[in-house]
Amino acid sequence: GGLPTVGRETLLAAAVAHPRVEVPVLMHDSAEASARRAFAERLPSVVLGVDWIETGEARQAGVEGSGTDPVIVMVGVRLPLWQQAYGGREAEARATAAAYEAEAVAASTRAEAELDQALAALADASRRIALYRGTLIPQAEGAYASVAGAYQTGRSTVAATLIAERELLALSIGLARAQADHATAWARLEEVVGRAVEVARTARQDAEEEAP
Numbered sequence: 001g002g003l004p005t006v007g008r009e010t011l012l013a014a015a016v017a018h019p020r021v022e023v024p025v026l027m028h029d030s031a032e033a034s035a036r037r038a039f040a041e042r043l044p045s046v047v048l049g050v051d052w053i054e055t056g057e058a059r060q061a062g063v064e065g066s067g068t069d070p071v072i073v074m075v076g077v078r079l080p081l082w083q084q085a086y087g088g089r090e091a092e093a094r095a096t097a098a099a100y101e102a103e104a105v106a107a108s109t110r111a112e113a114e115l116d117q118a119l120a121a122l123a124d125a126s127r128r129i130a131l132y133r134g135t136l137i138p139q140a141e142g143a144y145a146s147v148a149g150a151y152q153t154g155r156s157t158v159a160a161t162l163i164a165e166r167e168l169l170a171l172s173i174g175l176a177r178a179q180a181d182h183a184t185a186w187a188r189l190e191e192v193v194g195r196a197v198e199v200a201r202t203a204r205q206d207a208e209e210e211a212p
Helices: 008-016 019-042 083-152 158-193 203-210
Strands: 045-052 071-078
Touching (some): 008 083, 008 158, 019 083
């Protein structure tokens, strides 16, 4: 009937790192990169080039620049011809990115809500288990022992003994249900965060292990 050893913020960090939340985030980033690439392809680009001409030595001696190959620097501008196609690809990629972003936000919100539900169910089950173990069942056991003892000495009736026994049985069933609810909530918690969660030990558990 214990609770996790780590707090809600740590569990929330694990929940939002779950693949079902991370995948839409990664897909959004990929779509954004595609949109930026499509946008860049629509822009004009400057083209630089260098060329030279082999002229060789001049036939006549003393000619200035003889043997020097002229170098030609070329500058041009590349204009994409398919602007509409690139624009369509960019718009499609941005729409895809927006869809994945919305999906990621929804998944993160859903994970947080599911985490809080699991933690609330755990807290409720733990509270009921502690109530049954610490108060209700010990009281019922004391009442049953008292009635049974009184019956053996003739100071009580069979009906009173059966009622006390029935109440004790009902409380034992209630404890079993609370324990089952706790196990279900714990499994749900581990499903939400995507990993095993360690349970904090209770003083009762320590006392039971230390008892001979």
